[in-house]
Amino acid sequence: MQMDNLTGGQELLCINTEKVYDWILNEATFDLSLPDLDLPINPVTGDQLECDDIDLDSVTCEVAPAEIDPIVVLGREDQVFVVDGAEVTLQIVNIRKNFEVTVFVNLVPELGGSRVEVGSAEFTRCEQVILCAPEGTDIDVTYTDLDCFVCTAACDAGTTTEVDELDVTVTVRLCQSIQSTFDVTLELVADFCQPRDILPFPPCPAPTMPAQCPVVFPNNGNNG
DSSP states (O other): OOOOBOTTOOEEEEEEEEEEEEEEEEEEEEEEEEEEEEOOBOTTTOOBOOGGGEEEEEEEEEEEEOSSOSEEEEEEEEEEEEETTEEEEEEEEEEEEEEEEEEEEEEOGGGTOOEEEEEEEEEEEEEEEEEOOOTTOEEEEEEEEEEEEEEEEEEEOOOTTSOOEEEEEEEEEEEEEEEEEEEEEEEEEEOOBOOOOOOOOOOOOOOOOOOOOTTTSSOTTSOO
């Protein structure tokens, strides 16, 4: 197959795209305290779970960006920096990031050992970054890695009228790509491209006969 240009050669084109004003990669680690998580109902028996019903060594967590407003740019402020001996005006950008963390635990083997969700909690973290991000640019944050693990877990037994509760501390680690961008229209000389060739379907296979077993059948009168 060959990718050919359309007849006519290069032409002057206008395309819409994004100009990246600045781009950084960074990472952060922070701790969360999630106290007083009510133990849920046992999905198998329908009974209220108690501390003795769960394996504290199996407590895990999952973290994800919040569904509503995962990233909020709170503001930006111009500040002059000296870079390579020259003064340049950059922006200090204030960013608020919203997450949701969900805690899971395994039941003890006597109850089947299945994994159950204990509960979820929303939390917020803010940070400042230095970017070339003048007013009018957009701030795009992409998580290249977002994970968590349970640091400590303890269970508080309730009374006859209270539900047993799980107290958890969680460590969250994230790696993120932060860009300042702006929609632009570019003029450039380029070639038009043609679609690739259509791939042919393979031909129908010829009929084949299954392997035979002449040693056992027919016996030709030798296995009487």
